[in-house]
Amino acid sequence: MTTGTSREEFLRRLRATGSGDPGQPPAKPRPRFADKRGGPNGFIESWTALGGTAEQVPAEDLPGAVTAYAVGRDGPLLATAGLDVAADLTWPDCGSQAAAGSAVGVVRAVAAAAQTGTVLLRADDNRGRAASLLPPACIFVIDAGSVVDTLGDFLRDLEDPPSQLVAVTGPSRSADIESTLVIGVHGPGEVHAILIG
16 A cells, blocks of 8 residues: 555646746746846946956056056066066966065956956966966956856856866955954955956
């Protein structure tokens, strides 16, 4: 004698409570946010709300914007190879010891998410993560056309994923020790986004 629900009855009830055709995959849920932010202006709003600073300049003004941000800082400017900026040090040629002594790092981002104020870095584009982690301040160079609404929008269209994709959302912060908030523990304490285009 069996008690309870038969397998067929269970599956019938399950199908009745589901939506759509059981042979179709479920619809992808859309993220819900309190404010709808999009495009470069939405990214700048989210990024600055997290404690970062940002500006948008024409591509030809990038070297001047980098110099203006770095001026007056105690230490050399470090930039990843391939960026057209006047840096004192070039990563990875300078080595990790010199990079650790730099005041500002400059790296290229592959995208940014407006809703969360997140910058996405491919480790292969920047030849590792050192240039974005070692200096106390970091500049992220972002093509304004690569700003998407959410991280999912970027990831869904990613055809050739890198070995490492890093998401940076504001300055490094931690409250691991006695619940005391400390800025700049696991990376730069100051972050600046320059959107070009």
